[in-house]
Amino acid sequence: MELFGEQVAQPELSCDQLEAILVLLAQQTGLPLFDAYKESCVKRRVVARIRRSGCLDVEQYLRYLQQDAGERERLVTSLSIHVSQFFRNPTLFETLQTVVLPALVQRTAGRPLRIWSVGCSAGEEPYSLAILLVESFGEQVAGEQFEILATDIDRRTLAQAEQALYDADPTLRGVSAARRERFFTEQDGSFKLCPAVQQLVRFRQMDLQLVADYPQADLVLCRNTLIYFNRPAQEKILQALADILPQDGILVLGKSESMPAPLRARFATLDPTERIYSRR
Amino acid sequence: MRVPLGYKFILGFVAVVAVVAFAPPVVSALGYSPGVTQFLTIVVALTVGLIMGWLFSRRFARNISMLTESAHEVSQGDLSCDIQLPPTSMPDETHELTAAINQMIQNLRDLVGHIRGSSAKLAGASKEINGTAVEISASTEEVARAIEQISHGAETQAELVERSSRIIKETAISIELIASRARESSRCARETSQTAQRGSDLAGDALLLMKDFFERIETLSARFDQLNTRLQRVGKVADFIGEVARQTNLLALNASIEAVRAGEYGKGFAVVADEVRKLADSTSHSAGEITDLIVTLRDESQKVHESLLESSRTIREGKKNVDITAGAFAEIIASVQETERRANSIADLSQMQLESSGKMVHAVDEIAKVADDNAAATEEVSAATEEQLAAMQDMALATRELTQLADELERLVRRFTLEEPVELVETA
Numbered sequence: 001m002e003l004f005g006e007q008v009a010q011p012e013l014s015c016d017q018l019e020a021i022l023v024l025l026a027q028q029t030g031l032p033l034f035d036a037y038k039e040s041c042v043k044r045r046v047v048a049r050i051r052r053s054g055c056l057d058v059e060q061y062l063r064y065l066q067q068d069a070g071e072r073e074r075l076v077t078s079l080s081i082h083v084s085q086f087f088r089n090p091t092l093f094e095t096l097q098t099v100v101l102p103a104l105v106q107r108t109a110g111r112p113l114r115i116w117s118v119g120c121s122a123g124e125e126p127y128s129l130a131i132l133l134v135e136s137f138g139e140q141v142a143g144e145q146f147e148i149l150a151t152d153i154d155r156r157t158l159a160q161a162e163q164a165l166y167d168a169d170p171t172l173r174g175v176s177a178a179r180r181e182r183f184f185t186e187q188d189g190s191f192k193l194c195p196a197v198q199q200l201v202r203f204r205q206m207d208l209q210l211v212a213d214y215p216q217a218d219l220v221l222c223r224n225t226l227i228y229f230n231r232p233a234q235e236k237i238l239q240a241l242a243d244i245l246p247q248d249g250i251l252v253l254g255k256s257e258s259m260p261a262p263l264r265a266r267f268a269t270l271d272p273t274e275r276i277y278s279r280r
Numbered sequence: 281m282r283v284p285l286g287y288k289f290i291l292g293f294v295a296v297v298a299v300v301a302f303a304p305p306v307v308s309a310l311g312y313s314p315g316v317t318q319f320l321t322i323v324v325a326l327t328v329g330l331i332m333g334w335l336f337s338r339r340f341a342r343n344i345s346m347l348t349e350s351a352h353e354v355s356q357g358d359l360s361c362d363i364q365l366p367p368t369s370m371p372d373e374t375h376e377l378t379a380a381i382n383q384m385i386q387n388l389r390d391l392v393g394h395i396r397g398s399s400a401k402l403a404g405a406s407k408e409i410n411g412t413a414v415e416i417s418a419s420t421e422e423v424a425r426a427i428e429q430i431s432h433g434a435e436t437q438a439e440l441v442e443r444s445s446r447i448i449k450e451t452a453i454s455i456e457l458i459a460s461r462a463r464e465s466s467r468c469a470r471e472t473s474q475t476a477q478r479g480s481d482l483a484g485d486a487l488l489l490m491k492d493f494f495e496r497i498e499t500l501s502a503r504f505d506q507l508n509t510r511l512q513r514v515g516k517v518a519d520f521i522g523e524v525a526r527q528t529n530l531l532a533l534n535a536s537i538e539a540v541r542a543g544e545y546g547k548g549f550a551v552v553a554d555e556v557r558k559l560a561d562s563t564s565h566s567a568g569e570i571t572d573l574i575v576t577l578r579d580e581s582q583k584v585h586e587s588l589l590e591s592s593r594t595i596r597e598g599k600k601n602v603d604i605t606a607g608a609f610a611e612i613i614a615s616v617q618e619t620e621r622r623a624n625s626i627a628d629l630s631q632m633q634l635e636s637s638g639k640m641v642h643a644v645d646e647i648a649k650v651a652d653d654n655a656a657a658t659e660e661v662s663a664a665t666e667e668q669l670a671a672m673q674d675m676a677l678a679t680r681e682l683t684q685l686a687d688e689l690e691r692l693v694r695r696f697t698l699e700e701p702v703e704l705v706e707t708a
Contacts, residue, residue, distance in 0.1 A: 041663050048671075083669045170417070170673070227663040231656060256424070256431040256662035258655035261648060264442060272435050 032209045036233035080154045084124040087174035092274045116217035119225030120150035123161030130200040151206035164193035211240035224254035242266040245279040283370040292332040299328040343374035357695040359389045392696040403686035410679035417672040424665045431658040437651040445644045452637040459630035466623035473616040480609035518570035525564035532557030
């Protein structure tokens with residue numbers, strides 16, 4: 001690889017070496033093995049991390065990883081990709097606000113509606129939802145009638161999520177001026193979400209592979225998370241989601257994600273464009 | 281000619297020592313008292329020393345102060361001026377120091393100029409990279425949208441395929457039903473065909489029996505004719521007997537008359553004749569009865585013959601019906617066989633259809649697999665674009681930092697003045 005006319009070393013990473021790195025990472029961090037993820041993706045991320053660490057070869061990086069907790073943290077962050085924006089795919093949020101949420105509220109009358117945002121990154125998605133709820137139902141009712149739980153594997157981004165401090169671009173690109181005015185305050189060029197919305201969301205670190213830890217929920221947003229998992233892991237996760245959802249509970253996938261054939265028996269398609277499914 | 285500073289000092293020192301050495305004889309030649317002479321010697325030596333010292337240190341001090349001032353200016357960031365010492369016939373270390381400092385200033389000037397140029401270039405390049413990163417982000421988002429579109433297609437495809445698969449499976453079930461019904465029909469048709477064959481056989485038997493019957497009727501008819509002929513002959517015999525009886529009667533009558541004529545002798549004969557006549561009468565009577573019987577017989581036989589002919593006609597009618605029935609049975613057999621053939625063909629065709637629908641199910645499953653693979657591939661691409669977006673965000677951040685760094689560098693080197701090199705004017 002050539003960058004600015006200089007040769008940049010591209011470490012060769014064999015399957016065994018990748019395995020060794022991932023096993024070491026799993027042992028040292030206590031996280032499950034990253035073998036449920038798409039191998040090509042994981043490999044690319046690890047190679048990028050090795051290159052950035054300045055290590056000359058994989059052996060040196062392994063030693064470095066063993067000694068340095070910070071590098072382990074950085075590798076975990078690097079393995080989980082965090083791309084998100086407020087109101088990413090605006091049409092989905094419109095559909096949620098106008099169709100899905102009112103129907104769910106009617107159905108769960110008498111108890112709080114539980115919403116689970118899976119792979120929440122720095123909180124853009126759950127906060128977007130919280131903004132919708134405040135807009136539709138008011139702060140008081142939104143706080144009483146809804147429970148939003150947001151989970152992610154990466155503690156560093158969760159810490160960012162709890163800060164609720166965002167750059168204008170590109171994170172807030174999808175937020176209208178009116179919403180920005182109403183829900184955010186400017187702080188040194190960044191924007192801070194108002195506490196009334198912030199307190200509607202609870203964050204928790206969780207690995208999607210540990211299906212036994214899944215909470216009960218009426219609406220699950222699992223967008224652009226499954227794309228990083230291989231097919232068997234995807235099916236396992238979706239089966240577990242089907243288990244925790246009540247009948248007619250709603251599942252939303254990312255726009256490029258599809259329901260694997262074996263799961264179609266458990267989920268009926270409500271909106272193929274927005275990837276909204278209901279549990280059969 | 282270069283004279284090192286040390287030599288200059290030594291020269292001054294030697295001059296002072298020389299003055300101290302040579303001054304007492306000169307002063308004592310003036311004829312002053314020894315005290316005054318000593319005092320004057322000291323004064324002269326001091327004066328000469330001071331003059332020499334001043335002479336030597338004047339230039340040196342001026343040069344050093346110029347150098348100090350210049351160093352101070354450099355420390356303030358002013359690199360615009362070079363140090364220019366006044367020309368001298370005896371340069372020393374201060375001149376070398378000046379040259380070195382000038383070189384240093386020049387180097388610093390070059391360095392700062394270089395840094396300034398580089399930081400400007402750096403700022404430009406990082407802006408360029410930032411712009412490129414933003415551009416790549418935009419095109420990646422475009423790709424992501426296209427992938428979403430493709431994925432939407434794959435999802436719809438998967439759903440359609442699933443629906444088609446269901447329909448084809450249902451169709452296959454109904455085709456199987458049709459096949460089994462067709463086979464049942466074929467079996468029924470075969471059974472019907474067998475029954476019709478039996479009917480046809482029975483009709484054939486009936487026809488044979490009827491033929492036999494006709495033959496017998498004809499034989500009977502011929503026998504009847506024979507009977508009639510014989511009866512006629514019997515009639516003739518009876519007529520003949522009647523005639524004989526009549527003549528016998530006449531003869532008996534003649535005999536009676538003769539007997540009467542013969543008188544007494546003829547009495548016995550008359551009795552015989554009477555008896556003969558009675559016999560002839562009885563014979564005639566019997567012959568008449570026979571003739572009557574024959575007439576009756578002939579009438580009866582005629583009637584029987586006629587009724588036989590009547591039956592024969594009726595049976596001929598019946599034979600025609602049996603013929604039609606046999607024909608109908610043949611037709612039934614033909615059409616039932618056709619039905620069986622067609623039912624078999626339906627069964628075969630539906631079997632083929634069943635096989636085709638099996639293949640179709642397989643093909644649809646294959647399509648479903650392809651759709652699934654497509655969906656997986658779009659996810660793969662989607663994951664890669666997400667990764668790329670993340671990398672671009674990182675890159676945009678990094679270039680922002682790089683721009684800040686370049687700005688800071690620029691700000692730091694801006695303290696150094698490079699232009700307007702003003703000629704230093706000698707002040708002393």
